[in-house]
Amino acid sequence: MTIGLSHYLILSAILFSVGLAGVLRRKNLLMLFFATEIMLNAANIAFAAISVHIGDLSGQMFALFIIAIAASEVAVGLGLLILIYKKYGTLDLDNLSIMKG
């Protein structure tokens, strides 16, 4: 049994839905970051699989740039998280909601 494009796309869909469920379910900001990393990785798998299947290297290029963007997102996001934690002492979204609406 050979592994084709559809196997990778189905795996990517499963991982993406796991990450999306995490984004919708989690209330802790750090856990939300983890869930977005999962979604980015699922997109990377789909990009690489389609790129290898078609024989076009653009998909792997896009996956490389996604990894670079994820690295910078983590650097800035962790700085912001540290600031929020220093200011409020919590990362929970229910405690952080200070708007009266």
Add this chain to the structure above:
Amino acid sequence: MEAIAFYTFSILITGLFLVTVFSRNILYAMSSLAAGMVLISGLFFIMRADFLGAVQLVVYSGAIMALYAFGMMFFDATRDVKEKNSSASSVFLLSGISAVILVAIFAAPAIGEHIKPLVTAAKGLDNTQAIGEILFTKYLIPFEVAAVMLLVAMVAGIVLASKKMDQSLSEIYQDADPENELKEQK
């Protein structure tokens, strides 16, 4: 052989990421996420995208997870995360439906027949050589922009994280209950 490796990797990755999403402990979530990243690089090696697998191993499981592990020093990572969860079933329904729709939208043109590769490598090059050749010709400007963006992110990270670096968090919150303090600020 390829099928065995693929199924082993994909089952392990899905299980580890489920632990990440549903675990109550931040440390467990972070370590299972790191292990999942390492196994995803295995998937890239199976599909013969060697350079991408190496980059995934170095950048994701090396740099990004190490950054999370360092950031974890600022937070109280041993305490369990308490979360109010309402309507779990609707969350699963929504995420499942939207993921299926997204994958159908993005996979439809790729599975179609009339699609031609635009960026192909010269014959006889292996994956890393071909990626290097294309990265420094066709994708040179995005590469430079990504380098500038990483520099900006590094400066921003240093500036954001170094505010009040001389004060210890445990001294700030030694006797003040954080939730009470938040209520006072409200």
